[in-house]
Amino acid sequence: MALSAAKCPSSSSSAAARLSLGHPSLRSSTLLRPFPNSALAQRIPSRSFKNWNLSVVCKQEAGAVPVSSGAEEAPSKNVENGGLFGLSSEEYGHAIGLDASERESTVSITVVGASGDLAKKKIFPALFALYYEDCLPKHFTIFGYARSKMTDAELRTMVSKTLTCRIDKSENCSEKMEQFLKRCFYHSGQYDSEENFAELDKKLKEHECGRLPNRLFYLSIPPNIFIDVVKSASQSGSSKDGWTRVIVEKPFGRDSQSSAALTRGLKQYLEEDQIFRIDHYLGKELVENLSILRFSNLVFEPLWSRQYIRNVQLIFSEDFGTEGRGGYFDNYGIIRDIMQNHLLQILALFAMETPVSMDAEDIRNEKVKVLRSMKPLQLEDVVIGQYKSHTKGGVTYPGYTDDKSVPKGSLTPTFAAAALFIDNARWDGVPFLMKAGKALHTRRTEIRVQFRHVPGNLYKRSFGTDLDRATNELVIRVQPDEAIYLKINNKIPGLGMRLDRSNLNLLYASRYSKEIPDAYERLLLDAIEGERRLFIRSDELDAAWELFTPLLKELEEKKIGPELYPYGSRGPIGAHYLAANYNVRWGDLSASETT
Ligand SMILES: NC(=O)C1=CN([C@@H]2O[C@H](COP(=O)(O)OP(=O)(O)OC[C@H]3O[C@@H](n4cnc5c(N)ncnc54)[C@H](OP(=O)(O)O)[C@@H]3O)[C@@H](O)[C@H]2O)C=CC1
Numbered sequence: 001m002a003l004s005a006a007k008c009p010s011s012s013s014s015a016a017a018r019l020s021l022g023h024p025s026l027r028s029s030t031l032l033r034p035f036p037n038s039a040l041a042q043r044i045p046s047r048s049f050k051n052w053n054l055s056v057v058c059k060q061e062a063g064a065v066p067v068s069s070g071a072e073e074a075p076s077k078n079v080e081n082g083g084l085f086g087l088s089s090e091e092y093g094h095a096i097g098l099d100a101s102e103r104e105s106t107v108s109i110t111v112v113g114a115s116g117d118l119a120k121k122k123i124f125p126a127l128f129a130l131y132y133e134d135c136l137p138k139h140f141t142i143f144g145y146a147r148s149k150m151t152d153a154e155l156r157t158m159v160s161k162t163l164t165c166r167i168d169k170s171e172n173c174s175e176k177m178e179q180f181l182k183r184c185f186y187h188s189g190q191y192d193s194e195e196n197f198a199e200l201d202k203k204l205k206e207h208e209c210g211r212l213p214n215r216l217f218y219l220s221i222p223p224n225i226f227i228d229v230v231k232s233a234s235q236s237g238s239s240k241d242g243w244t245r246v247i248v249e250k251p252f253g254r255d256s257q258s259s260a261a262l263t264r265g266l267k268q269y270l271e272e273d274q275i276f277r278i279d280h281y282l283g284k285e286l287v288e289n290l291s292i293l294r295f296s297n298l299v300f301e302p303l304w305s306r307q308y309i310r311n312v313q314l315i316f317s318e319d320f321g322t323e324g325r326g327g328y329f330d331n332y333g334i335i336r337d338i339m340q341n342h343l344l345q346i347l348a349l350f351a352m353e354t355p356v357s358m359d360a361e362d363i364r365n366e367k368v369k370v371l372r373s374m375k376p377l378q379l380e381d382v383v384i385g386q387y388k389s390h391t392k393g394g395v396t397y398p399g400y401t402d403d404k405s406v407p408k409g410s411l412t413p414t415f416a417a418a419a420l421f422i423d424n425a426r427w428d429g430v431p432f433l434m435k436a437g438k439a440l441h442t443r444r445t446e447i448r449v450q451f452r453h454v455p456g457n458l459y460k461r462s463f464g465t466d467l468d469r470a471t472n473e474l475v476i477r478v479q480p481d482e483a484i485y486l487k488i489n490n491k492i493p494g495l496g497m498r499l500d501r502s503n504l505n506l507l508y509a510s511r512y513s514k515e516i517p518d519a520y521e522r523l524l525l526d527a528i529e530g531e532r533r534l535f536i537r538s539d540e541l542d543a544a545w546e547l548f549t550p551l552l553k554e555l556e557e558k559k560i561g562p563e564l565y566p567y568g569s570r571g572p573i574g575a576h577y578l579a580a581n582y583n584v585r586w587g588d589l590s591a592s593e594t595t
């Protein structure tokens, strides 16, 4: 069966193809590497302990899958905790006569920083959604790890508050939640304590029940403790004979130097292919769809160049401020928080050349080429802003510096607009305009592609003098209300000759009844499957920082003051002037988009 038809395919269709064809790589390298690829390993038919009647008393709770169902003729072995569990899982495998490729595997997912905001808001709910969809491996355990003191029951209570079921999938939801929560545990420990991670390791082993152990650590913690955790986890908590992977959350440093230092620190303890740097925008459905739109539709790819495209706009806006995250945000600002990662990643995917294949390395190679073809940003190509307090309808919305965790007089930008250029044959001279802001009038992320004027347009007179308004525009709305629409010109029906602009519209909610999975679901599944396509490679990260570091340093050294804009407004006027320098108008602010 082709994996693409499977219920929970990873992002890689090519991995699917290899699997469905029984590619030789399955039989050779994959299982022999120190950290074999779980997806491949798990799909290899194994004997699954089927000849053994192992009534293993392992620490899995009721509702979890038992180690095996016994076969009638097999010898019976009763294995108590502290019996065969005293052995490494490899020794255990040998003890029962199986080599690594024949043993069933299990995945232990440790959410480091489980007491925090991201873990509650995104990671546990995404894991539950995967569990609900039967996308997690048959054998898995989830551990929360943080300094806060909590019992397993308390963790479950905390997690249960943020679990939800999709609107279209509420069947057996509470039952599923209960089963899921039974597979969640907690261990309290310090982030720099090998001893505490050794205790975690012991608990993980108890739950792994002698299966081939694969371990995924999700670092949902502030970046200053990433290395401590990786050091302790790799020395006391990594899998001895399965794979060990680490998902690292942003920010990956503040500039080129600190990012390189972080990478060096991580690589003291991990190989690059164990590091999964997450940019959750890459897991968003419409960002995933970019390559499909472009490379599987004949009509778009021929237009995808300076010959037909006048400018590209990457727009992120949020209608709320930094409330509650001011402490973190003030040290980073909107350029590091959104532009250097989320918007730049989208730009790279948008602008890359056709990759050799959809394999992770082929795609990431093309993205790096785009980033390395770009000029570092200049101060004159950037406008920064900061929101100020605003009263509307009797409600007063706080300014950025009204937040107690933000230093008074902070110059940190909560808004930025920038013009970027790609110096290659395809994109020479095409402005890529980025705009990102907090506390604006709306919450929206979109990619806007404005096409050139039609040469020798027969209908010039019907458009008046403003030809820009009559050009085609392709809009990829990443969120909310995911959509792809193309603005075209058409005749208004009737006897006269008047033109109108209309949208050819693919609105996802009308086209598909299925709810779109959260980005974290896709990315967690990919990390479990060993699929790296949607994670950032270290050379991509270096190239991204090189573009922004000189600008960030200059802004800070020269103490450039941001232009203030009212909470809930459309942002600073400066953004319009910046766009006008390149003969561009922001598409999201045109009359047809705002009415
Ligand atoms: N929250 C979000 O929406 C997003 C967050 N991120 C990134 O994800 C990571 C986690 O974010 P978030 O959950 O918001 O972070 P939190 O500030 O909530 O921190 C997570 C946990 O880390 C521990 N912790 C916090 N500060 C420190 C410290 N100074 N020293 C040691 N431990 C500390 C706390 O656990 P305890 O005290 O129990 O040990 C806390 O519960 C960060 O890197 C963040 O940048 C990325 C995108 C969005």
Ligand SMILES: O=C1O[C@H](COP(=O)(O)O)[C@@H](O)[C@H](O)[C@H]1O
Binding pocket: 280, 318, 337
């Ligand atoms: O990474 C971040 O993203 C969120 C926005 O994510 P979204 O998926 O809700 O669009 C942003 O609010 C936050 O500041 C930033 O760190």
